[in-house]
Amino acid sequence: MLLFRSLFISLFALLFCSTVLADASIRADSHGPVGVMGDHMHKEGEWMFSYRYMQMEMDGNLDGSNNLSTDEILQDYSVAPENMTMEMHMLGAMYAPSNDLTLMLMVPVISNKMDHSMQMMGGMGMMPMRSVFTTETDGLGDIKVGGLYRLKQTSNSTLILNLSLSLPTGSIDEKDVTGMSMGDKVILPYSMQVGSGTYDLRPGVTYNNHQPTYSWGAQTIATLRLDENDNDYSLGDRIMMTAWYARPFAKSFSWSVRGAYEYWDDVDGESSKLSPMMKNMVPTADPDLRGGQRVDIAAGVNWIIPGSATNRLAVEFIRSVYQDLNGPQLETDYSLVLGWQLSL
Ligand SMILES: [Cu+2]
Numbered sequence: 109m110l111l112f113r114s115l116f117i118s119l120f121a122l123l124f125c126s127t128v129l130a131d132a133s134i135r136a137d138s139h140g141p142v143g144v145m146g147d148h149m150h151k152e153g154e155w156m157f158s159y160r161y162m163q164m165e166m167d168g169n170l171d172g173s174n175n176l177s178t179d180e181i182l183q184d185y186s187v188a189p190e191n192m193t194m195e196m197h198m199l200g201a202m203y204a205p206s207n208d209l210t211l212m213l214m215v216p217v218i219s220n221k222m223d224h225s226m227q228m229m230g231g232m233g234m235m236p237m238r239s240v241f242t243t244e245t246d247g248l249g250d251i252k253v254g255g256l257y258r259l260k261q262t263s264n265s266t267l268i269l270n271l272s273l274s275l276p277t278g279s280i281d282e283k284d285v286t287g288m289s290m291g292d293k294v295i296l297p298y299s300m301q302v303g304s305g306t307y308d309l310r311p312g313v314t315y316n317n318h319q320p321t322y323s324w325g326a327q328t329i330a331t332l333r334l335d336e337n338d339n340d341y342s343l344g345d346r347i348m349m350t351a352w353y354a355r356p357f358a359k360s361f362s363w364s365v366r367g368a369y370e371y372w373d374d375v376d377g378e379s380s381k382l383s384p385m386m387k388n389m390v391p392t393a394d395p396d397l398r399g400g401q402r403v404d405i406a407a408g409v410n411w412i413i414p415g416s417a418t419n420r421l422a423v424e425f426i427r428s429v430y431q432d433l434n435g436p437q438l439e440t441d442y443s444l445v446l447g448w449q450l451s452l
Contacts, residue, residue: 134418136410137323137354137362140316142422142447143406144327144350144366146212146270147314149256150204150451158200160447164440166192169391171435181436182227187287187390189438190240192222192299196249210256212272218302219246224390226287241287247302249278254310264319270312270329278303280339281381288389295381297392298343299438305337323362326351333376340380344373344399352406360414364424366406374399374434391436400433402440418451 140147142160150156169176169189181188197217204210221244228237254272261267280301283293312329328349333342352366375395378384386393408424426443433439 134412135318135323135356135362136360136412136420137356137364138318139410139420139422139449140325140327141352141354141364141366141406141408141424142410143408143424143426143443143445144325144352145200145214146254146256146268146272146312146329147325147327148316149207149210149258149266149268150202152204152207154202154204155452156200156202156449157452158198158202158447158449160196160198160200160445162194162196162198162443162445164194164443166194166438166440168439169436170431170433170439171437173430173432176436178225181391182225185388185390185436186227188225188436189390189392190223190225192220192438195219208258212252212254212256214252216249216251216278217247218249218278220244220300220302222300222392224287239287241285243284243286243296243300245282245284245296245300245302247279247282250274250303250308251277252310256314259313265315265317268314268316270310270314270327272310274304274306274308274310274331276303276305276307276337278305280305280337295379297382297386297390298341298375298379298395298398299392304333304343305339306342307334308332309334322353322355324351324353336377341375341377341395343375346370346372354410360412362410364406364408364410366408366424366426368404368406368426369401370404371401372399392438397434397437400431400437402428402432403430404428404443408445420447420449420451422447422449 178188199215201213223242226239252272252274257269259267259269280303309332314327316325331346336342348370350368354362354364356362375398378395391397404426406426410422413419424445428440431439
């Protein structure tokens with residue numbers, strides 16, 4: 109973690125030392141909303157460094173699209189997940205060896221925290237006992253390398269082929285003490301791991317259209333697991349589709365609205381390190397209760413810092429409006445993305 113902290117500090121030092129003059133022709137909405145990755149290309153020889161902070165809040169459980177209370181879950185299980193916070197710090201770099209190709213690197217550092225309720229049966233004639241416990245994990249996530257290839261360009265639009273590879277750099281053996289582990293650290297279920305453990309191919313297409321007073325774009329990206337990890341499972345494949353509309357305002361700002369849809373499969377296989385008994389005690393350990401689909405709406409702002417057109421600060425708030433989950437499974441309430449981008 110110390111390495112990343114010093115990396116952040118050197119990047120911020122770079123931000124404050126950069127004395128690049130403003131280029132009035134660069135619009136704040138020339139990059140998409142900050143929650144979208146790989147939305148734009150760079151000119152030949154251009155570099156971009158970025159830092160994003162992402163926070164996702166999950167609270168309460170769904171079965172399909174119906175709410176499921178803790179009491180209802182504890183009728184079938186001894187442990188119910190209550191809520192989860194996922195935080196991600198992501199360092200990114202982009203470099204364009206030519207106008208038709210932009211290379212990309214993304215390095216995430218992830219931390220997860222989940223609160224649970226647990227119910228233990230007392231002795232004969234005794235009331236069941238309720239307690240709570242929290243598990244936490246953190247570490248380097250899966251590093252992504254890839255490229256954006258320009259398929260088609262007109263005076264106001266670009267069509268991009270996105271292709272990246274996600275590397276299994278994140279741990280799938282994260283442990284913590286649980287309410288049932290008698291003080292020992294034990295391996296945690298799928299959603300608390302910081303990595304997938306698999307090589308994943310991420311193909312996609314992005315379209316951008318820039319008009320004098322507004323811009324819009326759309327992107328679809330799939331995540332395809334290419335193999336099985338060392339613990340004999342692979343996370344579900346995913347497909348994400350999103351579209352946005354943005355408008356410049358007050359010279360160096362732009363606002364955006366965005367919609368997104370995501371579908372993901374259940375876990376394929378079953379972790380060889382989780383006891384097979386676990387999935388009868390806690391729903392998060394069941395590989396068949398991981399899939400689902402979700403619709404999000406988002407609002408964001410991009411700002412080009414005056415005096416140095418290459419520094420951009422951006423924020424996006426993402427609210428989940430519809431979910432259909434193989435449950436019981438924790439539902440996502442909202443996500444927040446803060447980002448800083450420096451182009452050189
Ligand atoms: Cu970029």
